[in-house]
Amino acid sequence: MKIAVDPTACLHTGICVSLAPHHFTLDHTGTMHLSTDHIPPHQHAQVTAAVHACPTAALSLQQP
Numbered sequence: 319m320k321i322a323v324d325p326t327a328c329l330h331t332g333i334c335v336s337l338a339p340h341h342f343t344l345d346h347t348g349t350m351h352l353s354t355d356h357i358p359p360h361q362h363a364q365v366t367a368a369v370h371a372c373p374t375a376a377l378s379l380q381q382p
């Protein structure tokens with residue numbers, strides 16, 4: 319499972335960062351970045367919750 323980001327849709331709310339801080343970060347300008355592409359199985363639920371919580375649908379999950 320991989321995370322896909324549409325940066326044009328991200329409004330820098332930080333919701334994904336608060337729900338899955340190991341995978342999403344905000345830099346000093348408020349721009350969201352993926353910390354890692356690798357999602358270990360025990361973190362799938364946390365990342366999935368963060369993706370679904372994004373208010374602008376900027377995040378999606380891709381199966382390999």
Ligand code: SF4
Binds near residue numbers: 332350
């Ligand atoms: S939850 Fe969505 S809009 Fe908010 S920072 Fe994350 S990707 Fe951007």
